[in-house]
Amino acid sequence: MNIEDARIYCLSKQNATEDFPFDETILAFRVENKIFAIVDLDNPKWFCVKCDADYAVDLRDKHPQITPAWHMNKRYWNQLDIDLLEDSFFFHLVDHSYDEVLKKLPKKTRIKYGR
Numbered sequence: 001m002n003i004e005d006a007r008i009y010c011l012s013k014q015n016a017t018e019d020f021p022f023d024e025t026i027l028a029f030r031v032e033n034k035i036f037a038i039v040d041l042d043n044p045k046w047f048c049v050k051c052d053a054d055y056a057v058d059l060r061d062k063h064p065q066i067t068p069a070w071h072m073n074k075r076y077w078n079q080l081d082i083d084l085l086e087d088s089f090f091f092h093l094v095d096h097s098y099d100e101v102l103k104k105l106p107k108k109t110r111i112k113y114g115r
Helices: 003-012 053-062 087-102 107-112
Strands: 016-019 027-030 034-040 046-050 066-068 077-081
Touching: 003 016, 003 027, 003 034, 003 087, 027 087, 034 087, 046 087, 053 066, 053 077, 077 087
Parallel strands: none
Antiparallel strands: 016 027, 027 034, 034 046, 046 077, 066 077
16 A cells, blocks of 8 residues: 555545645545544655544554554554555555544434435
């Protein structure tokens, strides 16, 4: 997986946008103005995604390339070494992150996404 493929996949999600909310190197991917993924373009092999708290712990226990996300709430955010993850697994984790954000939105908004 490379950063451009990861970026394209994140932006392929319905209504996904990207911006630089913190500085000129931290790229965030959002849905409904809520962040579901972040990457530091100075070190793009590390990609951060939101995760269900219990699933986050399980993933870290089973996969050494998944760690608590630096500078994020470590209960809900994982940092992925995208050089060491299978593409399909990376896509699954981005999908999970996107879904985690959507399920916290108001019901009226979730309906737009078929949730």
